[in-house]
Structures are given as C-alpha cells and as structure tokens.
Amino acid sequence: xxxxxxxxxxxxxxxxxxxxxxxxxxxxxxxxxxxxxxxxxxxxxxxxxxxxxxxxxxxxxxxxxxxxxxxxxxxxxxxxxxxxxxxxxxxxxxxxxxxxxxxxxxxxxxxxxxxxxxxxxxxxxxxxxxxxxxxxxxxxxxxxxxxxxxxxxxxxxxxxxxxxxxxxxxxxxxxxxxxxxxxxxxxxxxxxxxxxxxxxxxxxxxxxxxxxxxxxxxxxxxxx
Amino acid sequence: xxxxxxxxxxxxxxxxxxxxxxxxxxxxxxxxxxxxxxxxxxxxxxxxxxxxxxxxxxxxxxxxxxxxxxxxxxxxxxxxxxxxxxxxxxxxxxxxxxxxxxxxxxxxxxxxxxxxxxxxxxxxxxxxxxxxxxxxxxxxxxxxxxxxxxxxxxxxxxxxxxxxxxxxxxxxxxxxxxxxxxxxxxxxxxxxxxxxxxxxxxxxxxxxxxxxxxxxxxxxxxxxxxxxxxxxxxxxxxxxxxxxxxxxxxxxxxxxxxxxxxxxxxxxxxxxxxxxxxxxxxxxxxxxxxxxxxxxxxx
Numbered sequence: 001x002x003x004x005x006x007x008x009x010x011x012x013x014x015x016x017x018x019x020x021x022x023x024x025x026x027x028x029x030x031x032x033x034x035x036x037x038x039x040x041x042x043x044x045x046x047x048x049x050x051x052x053x054x055x056x057x058x059x060x061x062x063x064x065x066x067x068x069x070x071x072x073x074x075x076x077x078x079x080x081x082x083x084x085x086x087x088x089x090x091x092x093x094x095x096x097x098x099x100x101x102x103x104x105x106x107x108x109x110x111x112x113x114x115x116x117x118x119x120x121x122x123x124x125x126x127x128x129x130x131x132x133x134x135x136x137x138x139x140x141x142x143x144x145x146x147x148x149x150x151x152x153x154x155x156x157x158x159x160x161x162x163x164x165x166x167x168x169x170x171x172x173x174x175x176x177x178x179x180x181x182x183x184x185x186x187x188x189x190x191x192x193x194x195x196x197x198x199x200x201x202x203x204x205x206x207x208x209x210x211x212x213x214x215x216x217x218x219x220x221x222x223x224x
Numbered sequence: 225x226x227x228x229x230x231x232x233x234x235x236x237x238x239x240x241x242x243x244x245x246x247x248x249x250x251x252x253x254x255x256x257x258x259x260x261x262x263x264x265x266x267x268x269x270x271x272x273x274x275x276x277x278x279x280x281x282x283x284x285x286x287x288x289x290x291x292x293x294x295x296x297x298x299x300x301x302x303x304x305x306x307x308x309x310x311x312x313x314x315x316x317x318x319x320x321x322x323x324x325x326x327x328x329x330x331x332x333x334x335x336x337x338x339x340x341x342x343x344x345x346x347x348x349x350x351x352x353x354x355x356x357x358x359x360x361x362x363x364x365x366x367x368x369x370x371x372x373x374x375x376x377x378x379x380x381x382x383x384x385x386x387x388x389x390x391x392x393x394x395x396x397x398x399x400x401x402x403x404x405x406x407x408x409x410x411x412x413x414x415x416x417x418x419x420x421x422x423x424x425x426x427x428x429x430x431x432x433x434x435x436x437x438x439x440x441x442x443x444x445x446x447x448x449x450x451x452x453x454x455x456x457x458x459x460x461x462x463x464x465x466x467x468x469x470x471x472x473x474x475x476x477x478x479x480x481x482x483x484x485x486x487x488x489x490x491x492x493x494x495x496x497x498x499x500x501x502x503x504x505x506x507x508x509x510x511x512x513x514x515x516x517x518x519x520x521x522x523x
Binding site for chain 2: 030031040167172174178182185193213216220
C-alpha cells in the first residue's frame with residue numbers, strides 16, 4: 001500500500017517539494033505503478049474538488065428534494081451562493097484518498113446539500129478549507145456522513161417513486177442491489193486487508209456509484 | 225371477413241394522426257426535441273431547414289416551433305404526456321441536437337455537431353456527432369459510432385458500444401458491458417459494476433486510460449509500438465497477455481509493467497474477473513464473451 005513516497009504525493013502535486021525531492025519522487029514514479037496510479041487518482045480528486053467552486057448543485061434538483069423533505073431550499077441556496085469561494089488547497093495522504101473520493105461525491109450534488117444542511121449545519125457547503133481531516137479517513141459505508149446522505153436520498157427516492165414507472169423502479173432497485181453487492185464484496189475483502197490501496201479505492205468507487213445513482217433517480221422523479 | 229378488415233382499417237385511420245412540417249432554420253440554431261414515448265429518429269441533409277414527420281394517435285399532438293436560435297419539437301396528449309409518437313426528423317448536418325424522452329428510442333444518423341440524447345426506457349443510437357456528445361439512458365443500450373469529440377455516456381442497465389470514435393471518452397454503466405472498438409483517444413475513463421469491458425484502440429503517448437469493473441472481464445488491445453505503463457489490479461481473477469511482459473509486483477492484487485518508454489498510463493481493474501491483453505486484431509468478437517473461471521488470484 002505505501003512506501004516512503006506515498007505521503008509526499010500531495011506535496012508534490014502542490015509544488016511544495018524541494019528540487020532534489022521532486023526529482024527523486026519523479027524517478028520513483030517512473031517505476032512505481034502504485035504511486036503513479038495514486039497520483040493520477042489524487043489529481044482527479046483535486047480537480048473534482050476545485051471544480052466544486054464553480055459547480056453548485058443542480059438547480060432543478062434541489063428545490064424538489066427540499067420540498068419533499070420539508071426544508072427551505074431558498075435558505076440553503078442563498079447560503080451556498082454567498083459563501084466565499086476561496087481557492088482550496090487539498091492535501092491527502094494515500095490512506096485518505098479513498099475517503100476523499102467518497103467525501104467529494106457527497107459534496108458534489110444534492111446529497112451534499114442534504115448532508116451539509118441537515119447534519120452539519122454550521123459547515124460551509126463549498127468546503128473552503130479542507131485539509132485531510134476535513135474529509136476524515138473513515139468514509140466507508142458506515143461513515144455517518146455517507147450513511148446519512150444515502151438515507152436522505154433513499155427517503156427522497158421512496159417519496160418520489162410514485163412518480164416513476166414501476167418498470168423503472170424495478171430496474172433502479174435491481175441496480176442498487178448490484179452496487180450494494182459490490183460494496184459488500186469490497187468491504188469483505190478490505191476486512192482482511194484494510195490497508196490495500198486498490199480495495200480502498202474500489203470501495204470508494206462503488207460508494208460513489210450508489211450516491212450518483214440515487215441522485216439520478218431523484219432527479220428523474222423530480223422531473224416527472 | 226372483408227367487413228372485419230374494412231372496419232379495422234377504418235378504426236386505424238380514425239386513430240392515426242399524421243403531420244409533415246418543414247421550417248427554415250438559421251445557421252447556428254439548434255434542434256430541441258422532447259417526445260414522451262415512441263421514437264425520435266433524426267437524419268441529416270444539406271438543406272437549411274428542418275422537416276418533422278410525425279405519426280401518432282389523434283389524441284396526441286406535435287408542436288413545431290422555430291426561433292432564430294432553435295427549432296423546438298414537443299409532443300403532448302390531451303391530458304398530459306403523449307402516448308406513442310413516431311418522429312422522423314431531417315435536420316441540417318451542422319445542427320446541434322438535444323433529444324429527450326421517457327419511453328423513447330432515439331436514433332441519430334449523420335450528425336455533424338454536438339449531440340445530447342437522453343431517454344429513460346429506450347435505446348440511444350447515434351452515428352456521427354462532433355464536439356460534445358452526451359448520451360444517457362436508464363434502461364437501454366447506448367451505441368455510438370463515427371464520432372469525434374468529447375464523449376460522455378451513462379446508462380444504468382444496458383450495454384454501451386462506441387466504435388470508430390476519436391476524442392476523449394467517458395462511459396459508465398451499472399449492469400452492462402462496455403465495448404470500445406476502433407478508438408483513437410488520449411483519454412478514456414470507463415467503468416461498470418457488473419459487466420465486461422473491451423477496449424480496442426490507440427494508446428497515445430501521454431494518454432490516460434482507465435478501465436474498471438467490479439464483476440467482469442477486462443480485455444484490451446495494446447499496439448506493439450505503445451509507450452505505456454500498465455497497472456493491473458484484480459482481486460479474484462487471472463491476468464494473461466498474448467505477448468511477453470515483465471511483471472513487477474506493485475502491491476497485493478496489483479502489478480505493473482512498462483512497454484516502450486512508458487509515456488501513457490493504462491489502468492486496468494476488476495474485482496472479480498480476468499484481465500487480458502491482446503494485440504490489435506486479436507480481440508475476438510465480444511458479443512458472447514467467455515465468462516471468467518473462478519480461480520484464486522495468483523498474484
């Protein structure tokens with residue numbers, strides 16, 4: 001999972017390594033597929049995080065969700081739009097990368113607004129200054145933020161299912177079950193090898209997929 | 225017998241509405257079509273006009289409106305959404321297309337600009353397209369060919385096939401196979417949860433390619449002159465290549481090797497499946513891919 005360089009990738013990405021260290025790391029990257037892959041993943045995570053500055057949740061999705069769960073969409077929208085959009089510096093160690101991927105999935109759509117609005121009311125939804133600890137390192141399915149976001153989205157889905165065709169609902173439920181199985185598989189594998197980079201990222205990917213599918217369904221129901 | 229047939233014919237005529245509308249369009253206008261159920265079929269021509277032929281029940285209607293910037297086609301019923309409307313549309317090749325429906329199959333042939341197509345229960349098939357290509361379906365296959373641009377495909381339950389495409393490709397399914405054939409791309413990011421992935425295309429210097437599935441095989445062609453670092457991860461499956469590679473273990477369940485100078489990055493991952501590397505031309509037709517045997521991961 002880790003070697004002497006894995007915890008330095010974030011500094012490398014931020015241009016904070018000294019000349020000698022940078023050259024040494026680049027030489028290491030040429031021969032270490034794990035670090036190279038982790039660096040790529042890190043770039044993706046950082047790019048997605050920075051994109052959040054300019055990508056508020058879909059405007060057509062949140063009002064319907066807010067209405068269904070009985071909260072004010074205006075208040076959330078105003079708070080989000082007026083939030084200072086400081087350029088964020090993101091630093092992760094490799095063990096935090098999977099957690100960061102999931103956290104970004106939480107923060108990149110309606111689920112994020114649910115999450116921020118209902119469970120962490122004082123936090124700025126644009127997440128202006130996250131360091132590693134802002135994301136935490138325990139973004140597995142049991143992570144309370146993830147679990148809460150999934151529960152919220154499932155609640156909205158349940159309330160909106162009457163607006164969807166029964167065949168569509170069946171397809172969605174079947175595919176959510178497929179993703180749940182994948183999450184379970186990854187969890188089981190991770191239990192035996194908790195530090196495995198591939199398994200951590202794979203689990204994070206499946207968790208992200210579940211959030212995305214739930215959001216997609218709710219957007220669909222809101223449009224119907 | 226004759227009376228019965230005549231009655232049926234009369235009833236059919238009574239409930240069959242037909243319309244044929246042609247509107248002129250200005251350069252740069254886009255075509256925006258929404259059809260709740262049935263079909264949207266778009267072909268292209270060199271004329272600066274849009275022709276909309278519709279076949280539907282008399283209870284449904286088709287509205288065609290044109291402005292300086294768009295031609296809009298909408299279907300509706302007397303009390304809400306339309307039932308089944310078949311739309312045959314001919315549009316200028318240069319026109320950008322935005323097509324959507326719920327119970328709707330969408331077909332595009334010969335598009336020369338951006339294409340956005342979205343259906344809930346229906347297949348999406350596009351030939352052509354240039355620029356941003358965004359195709360989505362919840363329950364349906366997505367097929368794209370002879371296109372050039374930034375391609376983004378999403379389906380929940382359905383296969384994705386992209387062929388003869390140039391550009392950047394992002395594709396995602398939950399329950400479906402992903403097939404990318406005859407591709408020229410510097411950026412490919414495709415993933416599915418339950419399905420096989422096949423990639424047959426170029427590996428460009430400096431390119432980034434990531435193919436990932438949870439339960440399925442990953443089969444990729446790698447040209448002999450490729451310059452790429454290949455990272456392979458499979459939790460429960462096998463790896464085999466049709467050419468010699470010098471594997472370096474890079475962690476449990478993951479290994480890597482370099483071909484040529486290692487300019488590009490190719491990441492191949494499957495939790496439960498096999499990973500196969502082949503030379504171009506060695507990929508078998510993936511229509512009935514061999515499912516993986518259940519072997520312990522040897523790595």
